[in-house]
Amino acid sequence: MTYTAPVREIAFCLDHVVGAGRLARTDRYADATDDARDAILTEAARLCEQVLAPLNIVSDRQGAVLENGVVRTTPGFREAYKAIAEGGWVGISADPEFGGMGLPMTFTTAVNEMMSSACLSLGLCPLLSQGQIEALENHASDEIKALYLPRLISGEWTGTMNLTEPSAGSDVGALRSRAEPDGQGTWRVTGQKIFISWGDHDVAENVVHLVLARLPGAPSGTKGISLFLVPKFIPDENGAPGQANSLRVVSLEHKMGLHGSPTAVMEFDGARGWMIGPENGGMACMFTMMNNARLGVGVQGLGVAEAAYQKALAYARERRQGRTPIGDGNGAIVDHADVRRMLLRMKTLTEAARAICLDTAFSTDMARALSGDEAAAWKARAAFLTPIAKAFGTDVGNEVAYEGVQVHGGMGYIEETGAAQFSRDVRVTAIYEGTNGIQAMDLTGRKMMDGGAAARALLAELRAVDEPSGRLGRAVDALARATDWMLDNQPNDRFAGAVPYLRMWGLTLGAAALVKGAAAASGDDARRRAALADWFLRAELSAVPGLAEAACTGAAPLYALSADDLAA
Ligand SMILES: Cc1cc2nc3c(=O)[nH]c(=O)nc-3n(C[C@H](O)[C@H](O)[C@H](O)COP(=O)(O)OP(=O)(O)OC[C@H]3O[C@@H](n4cnc5c(N)ncnc54)[C@H](O)[C@@H]3O)c2cc1C
Secondary structure (H helix, E strand, C coil), rough: CCCCCHHHHHHHHHHHHHHHHHHHCCCCCCCCCCCHHHHHHHHHHHHHHHHHHHHHHHHHHCCCCCECEEEEEECCCCHHHHHHHHHHCCCCCCCCCHHCCCCHHHHHHHHHHHHHHHHHHHHHHHHHHHHHHHHHHHCHHHHHHHHHHHHHHHCCEEEECCCCEECCCHHHHCCCCCCCCCCCCCCCEEEEEEEEEEECCCCCEEEEEEEECCCCCCCHHHHHEEEEECCEEEECCCEEEEEECEEEEEEECCCCCCCCEEEEEEEEEEEEEEEEECCEEHHHHHHHHHHHHHHHHHHHHHHHCCCCHHHHHHHHHHCCCCCCCCCCCCCCCHHHHHHHHHHHHHHHHHHHHHHHHHHHHHHHHHHHHHCCCHHHHHHHHHHHHHHHHHHHHHHHHHHHHHHHHCCCCHHCHHHHCCCHHHHHHHHHHHCCHHHHHHHHHHHHHHHHHCCHHHHHHHHHHHHCCCCCCCHHHHHHHHHHHHHHHHCCCCCHHHHHHHHHHHHHHHHHHHHHEEEEEEEEHHHHHHHHHHHHHHHHHCHHHHHHHHHHHHHCCCCCCCCCCHHHHCCC
């Protein structure tokens, strides 16, 4: 079985859970009508099902290679990328002044889910361009915008993000790459960056790097970092790719999965760069790209979860083993209670992650569409939801892919089913773009520097959801208590419980979304959704009080043993 894009489910979530219809009532997104959305979802579904999905397994077996200094990607990627670019899928939310469609991130997010389901490796390429486009729209000079944005938006050129160095991973502030003025108003960037996704390739004619580096004498840490745009080929006077810049791919990594995405070690050797944003203010500019990418990576997890679920369900309906406890006893493994448990878990977690990711995108859009206090409230909501979307979305991707292997039994461990590929490919989503541990620390640190205002506003929304069994209410109470505890305690005590705290949010927001969906549905769909919500509340949401205890334990027990004790 191949991938079938869940167009109806996405539309249902947008309409009845997120309430995305509000977008078309704003001036900025007046064109984001239901008709426009349905046309986009249907067309993107066709591309993902017919063009991208067949390449997924090929990309695993024939991943990117570096040959004589040239990166060659999976056969078929170039044509498929061309179809993505020509379909306008890179620039759905980009500025119409430069060729974008100007539609909400909510729509982009829905499309990105499908791309991630169909072929995670290839979908990562336009995802990076989208983040770079947003960073340039917000921080670049008019000249840079005019030159680069039309080509990035059309997909003729692609974008990358260059943060990581051998000694600067989670601690970006430790980076050593440097940039010196060249007397021509531009900069010479020197240094090595590692793990650069789509750092070079053969699917488009130019690669535009956004590189973090330090100016001579810059302060240490993140306060001394500037951002540079460094093209692979420097555009000539007509804007066409001209002279090769002084940069090269040293090697490509051999990875656990995501083989189709070239992950490059990049060497910049006095490469010509253009500064984006102010001197020493590069981190703030890069955060525009990073926030875009954090949501995008959460959606990668969601996309793989959906694809892994579809594959597992299809297998479970075919495979026969043992006597099944319902019907005539000759049913397929889908009728065994434990297989049902796995499938229900996969389906409900996927729907929970979808609702959170779409809600995050929607909040970002509302912040852009409105003004004043209203915009500020949506902005704070989006900022609070972003680490949850990233970490919960990718945890769900990993957990659902894991269950997908388990549903297949031994065949899950055999590569030909493709179940194992989902598990291998999605693993990195919990690591890159800030590990999920770092996301949880962001949630309990920076995102609570407002004194808990954003958290409490969301808690109030959760309390307003009508759920008669009381299970949702109890989870919200536990979450409210854990939130108070976080606000009352010191950073390292918060960080010690940050991961379980973020999980509490993911499960509770997800449960509320399932309950809302069940209440809004009609006919047989209402029965189906009520059963899914009921199961999630019992089997998944029930973990929340236990997680609260873990979240509010503090750091002391973690340091009860020394590092030497751990080795004893
Ligand atoms: C396939 C792939 C693609 C990538 N693509 C890109 C890319 O395009 N551009 C780019 O710039 N980078 C990219 N990366 C790099 C990625 O973002 C980093 O690997 C990631 O941020 C983690 O950094 P690190 O690997 O140095 O791990 P480390 O920072 O060494 O972390 C190791 C462990 O320690 C934990 N840890 C570290 N610091 C703390 C702390 N302060 N508190 C608590 N725990 C901590 C981490 O959570 C993790 O569990 C990619 C990586 C991979 C594997």
